[in-house]
Amino acid sequence: MIRLSIALCAALLAGAQEPLALPAVPAEGPSLASALKARATVRLLAGPAPSLAQAGQLLWAAQGENRPGKRTVPSARAKYPLEIYLLTADGPGIKAGFYHYLPSGHRLARLGDAAPEVLGRIKGMQPWIKDAPAVFVVAGDPTRIEKSGTGPALAFTYYEAGSAAQGLLLQAAALGLGAGTAAGVDLVAVGAELKLPAGIQTFMLLPVGHPRK
């Protein structure tokens, strides 16, 4: 009991928060064919940021659990090297900040106050990315597949990043949101700016918002 109270006090003092439980993902929606038809890179993005429920659906499409212990996206040897992060402005039900998706339990851990505009600190950042209402960051650690983290392990992690991105982009299209892919930026600097954990490499940025007319 005393140990529990000490742990609780320490967590409160450190400002730690319980991860947010994301709303359950609806089982129904537009057809996959219509989402495939609608998917296109949209760089003119307006606010508000995706709602908490929409962010949850997008994250689930990228890396969520669809069976116990298994995910929406295939993974080499089921090692799951990917981590998905979200930088968002204020949106319905979600406060601006930097978040980490936890597939187990479909939860979102708040890591800090950074919003997409922090990406503007990176030299050569494309304006449509830093100005987007939300940016999903596809990152991962290839050493989870194989100790070396190079060769096939790295290639497999790239394949998985592409699959995760396509899942998220199709879900965005199905939700009527605008979204795009960006890998032509200094991804190492992005990881450093966001202080991603050691070993986590950044593979892709996926800006999301409402298509601007």
Ligand SMILES: Cc1cc2nc3c(=O)[nH]c(=O)nc-3n(C[C@H](O)[C@H](O)[C@H](O)COP(=O)(O)O)c2cc1C
């Ligand atoms: C790996 C990869 C990296 C990309 N990087 C960028 C980028 O840095 N900036 C950008 O504006 N678009 C980027 N794109 C989007 C492509 O330009 C876009 O997919 C292409 O023009 C085809 O258009 P569509 O997506 O509308 O079909 C990237 C796409 C891929 C697959």
